[in-house]
Amino acid sequence: MMAVVLAGAPAFAAQAQAPCGGLRFESGRMVFGRPLAPQGAETDACLAHVAQAVLARPAIRSVTVAAKLPDADRLDGRGLAAAKRAADVLVAAGVPRTRVSAVAPSSVEGEPAQLQLAYVERPAQPAVARLRAASGAVEAGATEAQLLARTVGDSLYPGELLRTGAGAQAELALADGSTVRVVENSLVKLGAIELMANLQRKVQLDLLRGSVETNAAPGGAGSIFEVRTRGAVAGVRGTRFRVAAQDDGTSRLETLEGKVALSAEQAEVEVSGGHGSRAKPGSPPEPPRPLLSAPTLVGPRGGAFATVPKVSWRTLEGAATYRVEVARTADFAAEVQTYATASAELAIPGPRQGKWFWRVMAVDGDGFVGFPSKIYAFDVQP
Amino acid sequence: MDSSPAEPHRRDGLRLPSPAVARGLGACVGVALAVVTAATGGAPGFLERSLYDQAVSRLLPAVPPSADLVLVEVDDRALATLGERWPLSRTTWARAFQALAAQRPAAVAVDVVFDQPGPRDALELGEDILEALRRSGLTEQPAGEALAAELEARLRARDGDARLAEAISEGHGVVLGAAALTDDVPVMAPLEDGALGTPLALPARALRLQAQEVAGSIAPLRMAARGSGTLNMLVDGDGVIRRYPYAVGVSGQAWPSLALATALQLMPERAEPLRERAAVDHGAPLMRLPAPNWLPRVSLADLLHADPRSVGLDLALRGKTVFVGVTATGLHGQSTLPGQVAVPGVEIHAFALDNLRSGRLMRSSGRVALLGVLETAAVLAAFAWCCRRARTSGAVLRWAVTLAVLHTALVAWLASDPGWVLPLLPSWVGLTLMLVVDAASRAQEMGRQRGALRRLFIRYPQASIVDANQNTPAQPSTSDKATSTPRGTNQ
Structure with a gap:
C-alpha cells in the first residue's frame, strides 16, 4: 500500500498574471516584470500593487516616480505630468503624500517611454536578513495581521514575522552570513542580529510554528546563535541543524553537523552531529538519540522521461515515513515541493516539465527527520 | 720581482x-x-618615475586651457557663506543643482557619491504630527486644514533626497559619481548587478583597474541622473597619480569613469572612438598634465547667492561642461600629480575628460x-x-x-x-x-x-x-734616473 500525503501544493508563481508582471525590490530600485507604460489601466493596477507593497515595508521611507519620456514630450511638460499622475495613484492607494515625489529625467535615446520607481530605505535600521529564495506563499510583516506577500530579494528587519504557507519554503540569508531555510507552514520572528568585532555575533530567531533548517556561519569567540521555540532554546555551537516547533508545544532538534545545545526547563543537553533530541512541554530535553541515516536512492538517477517518473529508494530500518523533496535547483531553493509517503517509492504528482532534482529523508516514529539522501535529477520532456 | x-x-x-x-x-x-x-x-618603470615626473611636468608642453570646462567648487568660502559643514545637506545640494539647471550647462559631472539617504528624523517626526493632526479631526476645521496643508508643504520641501532627485532631473544631463570597491575603498554598500545601467562594451578582464563590486548614489538619484561614473584613481606605489582609469572592470563587466561617462553623454555620436581611446593602455593611459589652475572656477557660494539672471554666471556656465566637487581645505582628496601636489580629485576628472576628447593620451x-x-x-x-x-x-x-x-x-x-x-x-x-x-x-x-x-x-x-742606452739621452735628468733606477734594480 502506498500512502501519499500531499504536503505541498506546487508553487507556480503566476508572474505573468501579476499586476506588474512581477515586482522586486533591488538596491533601491523597483524592478518590474515588464516595462511600465506612463499611463493606462495596467499602470494604475500596477501602481496600486506597488503602493500595497510599499506599505508592507515599513523601512521604505520615500518613493520617487520617474517618467522617462522622449525629450520632445519631456520638455513639453508631459513627462512631469505623467510622473505626478503616477504619484497621485500611489497617494490615493495609501502612501503618504510627503513620501512620494515625481521627476521627469531625460531618457536614453531609443528607449520606450516608461515609468521607473525607486525608493529610499530607512538607514538607521539595517536589514537583518534577505529573502534569498522563496517558493509558494511567503509573507512577512510586523504582526501576523499585517503579513503581506514578499518576493526574492526583499529585506527583512528586526521584529518582522515571516510565514510560509502550505507547500511553501523560504531561504533567508542572515546578515551574519548564516542561512535559514523555513519549511512549509512555519512562522518565524526575526530577532536582533548584532555583528561585533572579531567575528563575534548575536543572532536570535523565534520559531513560533513549524520548522527551520539552519546553516550557521562560523562565529568568533563569545558568539551567540539561538533559535527559540515556545518551550526550548537551541543554541548553536556547530554549523547545521534543524529546529521544529510542533503544535502540541514539543520542540524538536536535529543536529546534522557540529554541536547544538537544547535547553528547556532549566536543563540542557548537548546534541552532537547525527543526533536529535526533543523537549516536551514542561519537561527537560530528552537524551540525544541517533538520527536515521540517509536513504539510498534507487532511481531515477538522471535521464529524460516523457512523463513524470516514479522515484524509489531502499527501505531504511527504523523509518516510519519518508519525506521526498522535489525542486528546480540542486540547492533546493527554488520551487521546492515536499511529499510524505510510508512506502519506498513515490509517483510524484502533477504535470511538470524540464529538469527536477529530488532527494529523500527518512522520518522515525517520533517525527525526527534523518539525513538527506544524495540528490538525483530527472528531466521531463513530453 | x-x-x-x-x-x-x-x-x-x-x-x-x-x-x-x-x-x-x-x-x-x-x-x-x-x-x-x-x-x-x-x-615609466619604478626606477624612472621621478625622472618621468620631472620630464612631463617641466619639459612636455602643458595642456592648453579649455574654454568649455568649468569647475563649480565647494570651497572654504562656500562653506563659510552657507554656514554648513561638509557634507552639505541634501536640500543645499538640491538648490545648487536647481541653480545649475537654470544656467543650462551642456553637462554636469559630479565628483560626489550620495551613497546614503539624508537624515529623516525630523521628517518622520513631522509626519507623525501630521498623522496625529488628521486623526484628531482638527483638519475638519479650516484652521486645522490650513495647518495640515502648511505642515505637509514644509515637510515636502525639507525632504532633501526627493528635492535633490527633482533638481538633478531638471538638469540637462547630470552624471553622478560612483566608486569601484577596491581593497582600499571597502566602506560603501555595494550595488547589485545592473544598478549602474548598461556596462561598457570593453574587454573588462583586460582593464588595469579591477574591483570586486561597485557602489553608487542612492537609487532615486541614479534614476534622475543621466548616468554614473566611477571616481577611482590609479595611485602608484609612491603615491603619485600618473594614469587615469577611464574604465574599471567589475566581475567581468566594464564601467565608465566620471570622465568617460561625461564624454559619452556629451558626444554620443562619437561613442565608438571615445571607447576605443578609453581602452588605450588597458583602460588607464598616462595623463598629459595641465598647468596649475588650468580650470576656471566658480564658487558654489556665488552660484547659490547670485541672481540667476546674472550675466557673469551665464557667461561662466551656459553651454559649458560643469564639474562639481569639493576643494575646501582638508576636504578634497590630496591627490598628487607629477610635479603638482594636493590637486583636487575633481580637477583630475576634468583633465582626463579633456585628454580623452582631444586624443591627448599617452600610451x-x-x-x-x-x-x-x-x-x-x-x-x-x-x-x-x-x-x-x-x-x-x-x-x-x-x-x-x-x-x-x-x-x-x-x-x-x-x-x-x-x-x-x-x-x-x-x-x-x-x-x-x-x-x-x-x-x-x-x-x-x-x-x-x-x-x-x-x-x-x-x-x-x-x-x-x-735599447735603454740607445734611448737614454747623454745627460739624463735626475728625474729620469729616478724613473729608470727601479727597473735596473729589479733587473
Missing part, C-alpha cells in the same frame, strides 16, 4: 670573460630591465612596450658593434654618449609628439654597464700586453739594456 711559472696561471684565473661576452652581458641587463618594465605595465603598454624593448635592444646592439670597431676607450666613450643622447632625444620626441612613453633608463643602464665592461676589458688587455713586454725583457735583458 722574481718571475715564477705560477704567476701567469694565477692571472688567467682572474681574467674577465672575453670583451664581447662581457659587453653582451651588460646589454642583456639593459634589455632585461626593459622587458621587466614592459611586463609590469610599461614605462606605454602593448605595442609601445614592445617597441621600448626593441629600441633598447637596438641601442645596445649598436653600441656593441661600435665597441668592436673603436680602437680607444675615448672613442668608445664618445659612441656611448652619442647613443645615449640619441636615445634620450628619441624617447622625448615619442613622448611629446605621438604620446608613446618608452623606457629611458634600461638603455642608459645597459650603455653604462657595457662602457664599464669595455673599459675593464681594455685595461686588462693593456695589462696583459705590459706583462708580455715585461716577460720579454726578462728573457732578453741585454737587448733591453741596449
